[in-house]
Amino acid sequence: YQAQLRQDPQTCEAHNLLLIPPIQSCTLSEAPRDSENNLSSEAPSPLNSWRSSGFCRGNRAQKFCVFSNPTFNHGEGVSVITTGKSMAAIAGRPAFLADGNGQGILESESAPPYREEEVKGKGIGLVATRTIQAGELVMARTPGLMVNERAIDVLGKKAISELLTRAVDDLPRRHRENILNLSSHSSASDADDLIYKILQTNSFRTGRHDGVDPFYSLFTEVSRINHACRPTCAYHFDYTKFFQKVLAVRDVEVGEELSIAYYDPLQTHATRQQKLQKEWGFQCTCERCSADASMIAESDSRVLQIQRLWKELDDHSATSEATPEKAELLVSLYEREGLLGRINEAYYRAALEYIGVGDITNATKYAKLCVDHGLLFIGPGRPFIQNMQELIAAPTKHPKWKFRSRDT
Ligand SMILES: C[S@@+](CC[C@H](N)C(=O)[O-])C[C@H]1O[C@@H](n2cnc3c(N)ncnc32)[C@H](O)[C@@H]1O
Known part of the structure; x- marks a missing residue:
């Protein structure tokens, strides 16, 4: 399991x-x-x-x-x-x-922005009873x-x-x-x-x-909260207050189901279906998994492109073909794929690519996006947040400063 x-x-x-x-x-x-x-x-x-x-x-x-x-x-x-x-x-x-x-x-909220409801094919789920704004705290337990x-x-x-x-x-x-x-x-x-x-x-x-x-x-x-491969919410445990926080990663409309990812959504349709069936015991009926074949194929090709870009951007050697444009493409693919709970991963790589070529303006722009997103959705105390904060505070002192232009 x-x-x-x-x-x-x-x-x-x-x-x-x-x-x-x-x-x-x-x-x-x-x-x-x-x-x-x-x-x-x-x-x-x-x-x-x-x-x-x-x-x-x-x-x-x-x-x-x-x-x-x-x-x-x-x-x-x-x-x-x-x-x-x-x-x-x-x-x-x-x-x-x-x-x-x-x-x-x-104390539990007196008027939570959701209610429990039977959701077809998924048992009970939580459905929004009012518009929930991106970044809003949905619950803390x-x-x-x-x-x-x-x-x-x-x-x-x-x-x-x-x-x-x-x-x-x-x-x-x-x-x-x-x-x-x-x-x-x-x-x-x-x-x-x-x-x-x-x-x-x-x-x-x-x-x-x-x-x-x-x-x-x-x-x-x-x-x-049921699983979706393009979830509306992210969650993390707050160690100081000792509660599990669930936050909306995008606006959620009245009647829309709240969802989180039980499994890594940055996988192709077949892998997700297989894993969820084998390890969680259910056939995923989320909107991304039940889309028509052409949409699934488009989504899969974006996922594969994201995976290829990760490899290129994480290659910090002199022979790497990574560029800031590829990092920008990564950000846009996360957005188009609707994987907003994880977009800090793309912001992080964009910040490193820009600092790697000595572009302080764009590096700090993406580092700030990464810190803001990370603190809100992933929670404080993470090494990547500290890394980005150091970049913002002293860009030219960052270990990756102009690393793409160095002869190694
Ligand atoms: C943590 S519970 C979620 C709440 C649950 N639906 C209930 O009735 O209490 C996980 C179970 O919900 C169902 N489930 C969650 N997400 C699903 C999805 N995307 N497709 C189908 N079933 C799902 C599965 O039965 C799974 O074992």
Whole structure:
């Protein structure tokens, strides 16, 4: 199930993805309850609002337990499946400090700009109830469940399902019901199987919350957003406020469905269809996939051209045939293909091409576009944003200054 997403050369990170890899069937013995689960012994103050029921699976070397914080985010609550040491690191995150209550983080909007609706061929989806402007924040949700990816790697399905069931039970009632209402994609044999399938169908990779292991997170509502290969929205996890943000990448009209990309949309139609079927288990019925044959062929040829241009522009050797005109072409292809959530990738390459030939005006123009887009849609703290900020601050000091005209 694990999708091998292309690494973003700007961030050196794989994009987030939905769906967890198949859970290995190795079983580990159940761990006895001991003081390792006593949170207060792991770290002092920040853990006050966290509870540990001592419900754990695994062995002494790799023991994963359920921790919960029912007061987090105005009583929304959150449960975490991880080790005691990892939990202590998470509990020290700014979102859980302040007064230890998650106060001031976010309350759900009283009038969200969308509603849940049955969408033909896709189950439930979210549909805009008013015009949503490009760049507008559509929703921000704190997680209900966070699961250490290592637990999924080392525990069997049974143990993971038991931990999940307990983690959901420990949530406040409303949040628990909303999580249990999420799609399981296919029918489940029992309650444990249901929660396991809900995690598989709806979880997002949200990063190394403890600074060590990657985590999968489940959010209500965000998970109602269906996939499209030309999505209307982008999303990223805000580590400071601890919520998943969804933003419109273009204006969305009333009645239009909100969508995000579960899989890299910069692939041809056949590759996208194949991957979504094989790894996400559904045949994509998005507008780009259901277009007529001639439009699909045009879209595919743009995708292949984008892929060729990436190669040329990322070739920084003396024999490269890259030019600023090719970078401009890349920007226009992203626009024509409607891949606006990722257009920072094209702006970045355009900025480098222009700085490479010593054109400060155009280099800073594209660097600013890249920074603005990146901060809004991808989130702060990314290496490519820092790179572009350095270019804007001191263009002639940038490591790529006139690199295309150097004799190497
Ligand atoms: C994260 S859920 C999205 C919300 C879901 N439709 C629901 O009813 O809760 C993912 C599931 O939605 C369906 N889905 C999402 N995007 C789709 C698409 N483009 N085409 C067909 N089915 C889709 C698939 O069943 C997939 O497993």
